[in-house]
Amino acid sequence: MGFFGGLYEFKGYNEPVLVSSVDQVGTKTKIAAALGKYDTVGIDIVSHCVNDILTCGAEPLFFLDYIGMGKMVPEKVEAIVQGLARACRDVGCALIGGETGEMPGLYATPEDYDLVGFIIGVVEKDKILMGKTISLGDAVIGLPSNGLHTNGYSLARKIFGETKSVLNTGYPELGRTLGEALLEPHRCYLHQLKPLLSVIKGLAHITGGGLIDNVPRVLPKGLAAKFDSQTWSVPPIFKLIQQRGNVDQDEMYHVFNMGIGMAVICSTGNVDHLTKALPEARVIGEVVKQVGKARVVID
Amino acid sequence: MGFFGGLYEFKGYNEPVLVSSVDQVGTKTKIAAALGKYDTVGIDIVSHCVNDILTCGAEPLFFLDYIGMGKMVPEKVEAIVQGLARACRDVGCALIGGETGEMPGLYATPEDYDLVGFIIGVVEKDKILMGKTISLGDAVIGLPSNGLHTNGYSLARKIFGETKSVLNTGYPELGRTLGEALLEPHRCYLHQLKPLLSVIKGLAHITGGGLIDNVPRVLPKGLAAKFDSQTWSVPPIFKLIQQRGNVDQDEMYHVFNMGIGMAVICSTGNVDHLTKALPEARVIGEVVKQVGKARVVID
Numbered sequence: 001m002g003f004f005g006g007l008y009e010f011k012g013y014n015e016p017v018l019v020s021s022v023d024q025v026g027t028k029t030k031i032a033a034a035l036g037k038y039d040t041v042g043i044d045i046v047s048h049c050v051n052d053i054l055t056c057g058a059e060p061l062f063f064l065d066y067i068g069m070g071k072m073v074p075e076k077v078e079a080i081v082q083g084l085a086r087a088c089r090d091v092g093c094a095l096i097g098g099e100t101g102e103m104p105g106l107y108a109t110p111e112d113y114d115l116v117g118f119i120i121g122v123v124e125k126d127k128i129l130m131g132k133t134i135s136l137g138d139a140v141i142g143l144p145s146n147g148l149h150t151n152g153y154s155l156a157r158k159i160f161g162e163t164k165s166v167l168n169t170g171y172p173e174l175g176r177t178l179g180e181a182l183l184e185p186h187r188c189y190l191h192q193l194k195p196l197l198s199v200i201k202g203l204a205h206i207t208g209g210g211l212i213d214n215v216p217r218v219l220p221k222g223l224a225a226k227f228d229s230q231t232w233s234v235p236p237i238f239k240l241i242q243q244r245g246n247v248d249q250d251e252m253y254h255v256f257n258m259g260i261g262m263a264v265i266c267s268t269g270n271v272d273h274l275t276k277a278l279p280e281a282r283v284i285g286e287v288v289k290q291v292g293k294a295r296v297v298i299d
Numbered sequence: 300m301g302f303f304g305g306l307y308e309f310k311g312y313n314e315p316v317l318v319s320s321v322d323q324v325g326t327k328t329k330i331a332a333a334l335g336k337y338d339t340v341g342i343d344i345v346s347h348c349v350n351d352i353l354t355c356g357a358e359p360l361f362f363l364d365y366i367g368m369g370k371m372v373p374e375k376v377e378a379i380v381q382g383l384a385r386a387c388r389d390v391g392c393a394l395i396g397g398e399t400g401e402m403p404g405l406y407a408t409p410e411d412y413d414l415v416g417f418i419i420g421v422v423e424k425d426k427i428l429m430g431k432t433i434s435l436g437d438a439v440i441g442l443p444s445n446g447l448h449t450n451g452y453s454l455a456r457k458i459f460g461e462t463k464s465v466l467n468t469g470y471p472e473l474g475r476t477l478g479e480a481l482l483e484p485h486r487c488y489l490h491q492l493k494p495l496l497s498v499i500k501g502l503a504h505i506t507g508g509g510l511i512d513n514v515p516r517v518l519p520k521g522l523a524a525k526f527d528s529q530t531w532s533v534p535p536i537f538k539l540i541q542q543r544g545n546v547d548q549d550e551m552y553h554v555f556n557m558g559i560g561m562a563v564i565c566s567t568g569n570v571d572h573l574t575k576a577l578p579e580a581r582v583i584g585e586v587v588k589q590v591g592k593a594r595v596v597i598d
Contacts, residue, residue: 006318006319006320007316007317007318007355007427008316008317008318008319009314009315009316009424010315010317010421011314011315015308015310016308016309016310017306017307017309018306018307018309018317018360018419019305019306019307020305020307020361020363020395020396020417020419021305021363021396022363022364022365022396022397022398022417023398024365024367024398024400026400026402027402027403027404029405030404030405056306061317062317062319064319064320064321064417065321066323066365066415066417068323068367068413096319097319097320097321098321099321099322099415101323101325101413102453103325103413104326104453104457105329105407105453105456106326106328106329106406106407106411106413107405107407108404108405108406108407112405112406114367114400114402114405114413116367116398116415118319118321118365118417120317120319120419122309125308128306154401154402154403154404157404158403
């Protein structure tokens with residue numbers, strides 16, 4: 001366009017509601033920088049944004065990125081944008097704009113950078129997912145995460161540090177190096193969940209705050225979610241973090257997704273349909289009456 | 300909403316085209332941090348975004364912000380968001396979401412932060428400003444800036460530094476302190492220009508790159524803009540920067556807006572109408588044939 005704004009012609013909807021979200025990769029960028037790997041953080045931020053608006057039932061229309069750097073290094077920006085572009089293409093979303101800011105003196109080191117994504121999607125008004133129909137006894141189905149996704153990196157960095165030698169250490173239980181496990185891209189659930197939205201009552205994207213903070217966002221007042229932690233296996237990266245950092249269980253569930261990237265709430269009658277369509281999915285909990293303050297109980 | 304995405308019901312348009320932009324305040328945040336003043340940067344970022352999409356003829360619908368900090372300080376975030384909210388209200392734009400990221404170790408000092416804005420606006424397809432009708436002999440009208448707006452702060456900081464004592468020094472030619480002059484908020488031109496869009500052929504928001512890089516973005520191929528620098532007075536802050544930093548004239552026009560915040564291109568027949576409606580506006584140049592590589596000539 002060569003213009004000051006990105007343009008998107010908008011048609012073909014009856015009662016469109018625009019759904020937007022802004023997200024960041026956080027200090028996962030510091031791990032990526034330490035390893036000199038810049039092509040996956042773009043996938044992280046696009047997946048994060050797409051999952052966020054998917055929780056409202058929206059499909060992505062377009063995406064804009066912001067990259068902040070202390071010193072502009074064209075090859076780094078190019079690698080980041082290539083990852084962004086590929087991830088946008090995969091979800092049928094137009095990458096229509098972006099801003100790259102060079103800010104000498106703002107960051108701690110010349111390698112540090114920040115990556116922020118902004119997405120606009122759309123949903124027909126009568127198809128908005130609001131969780132309003134969620135009721136006592138509904139099932140909570142979990143979809144597996146790929147690892148930390150984009151949350152908990154400050155704690156992980158505090159425990160392990162972020163030197164190249166630490167990140168390049170292999171761990172048998174991970175079957176790869178720590179850095180590889182930490183950089184695993186954020187999963188996007190759009191393609192799996194889009195055809196199933198009509199039988200889903202609510203979605204919670206499990207980001208910062210884990211199951212504990214994110215699931216209540218979709219629950220009607222007076223309801224809580226009770227999880228049976230035996231129903232899914234916590235990936236080895238989380239066990240390693242917990243053990244090395246001596247982190248208590250509560251904090252782990254509060255900071256990390258613990259292996260669940262998206263929580264899907266549906267009536268018990270639709271559980272078979274959903275788990276057949278989503279072979280990796282497991283029933284991990286149920287909707288219960290809220291007792292006391294806790295809106296999430298993990299047994 | 301308490302949800303993962305911000306929702307905006309979209310109606311009342313015939314052939315709507317969404318126009319979006321992402322912008323940042325840059326290292327103006329470092330000046331604001333040094334002075335402990337957090338309530339004006341929000342105005343800067345909203346004005347920057349609104350002006351950007353205005354160049355396509357769009358009016359703002361909604362805005363999302365991103366604040367990155369090394370250490371979360373609620374009072375700072377609150378002051379920033381108050382500025383954002385006030386600026387959004389002033390332009391009739393909904394502040395429907397935002398993200399605040401705490402990233403220990405990413406920034407140079409605990410006071411450093413980054414502020415990014417994302418805006419979505421709309422324009423009817425047949426009202427998009429594209430500059431296509433701009434032709435030889437058209438007039439370029441300048442609207443005054445308030446100062447640096449949001450560009451050139453890295454150079455200004457390099458020249459003056461950013462200590463409190465330097466920023467609190469008063470200068471007779473500024474009629475105030477250096478810090479006050481540098482923090483002057485980015486002007487928003489929406490209210491002035493919106494009623495006049497039908498007689499405007501093109502708009503260039505003068506940001507990073509100054510008149511030299513921004514005006515050509517709106518000019519059709521083969522055309523250039525010739526400015527008469529005697530037609531407007533360069534504000535004292537730019538003279539002070541140039542003199543203290545011994546910056547050559549070319550660089551000044553390339554880095555700073557030099558007192559022109561928005562360039563408005565119209566037919567000569569509409570000049571009277573526009574300058575009557577915009578008392579501060581001056582004819583500062585004209586559209587000429589491009590000779591050689593230069594698309595902007597400043598005499």
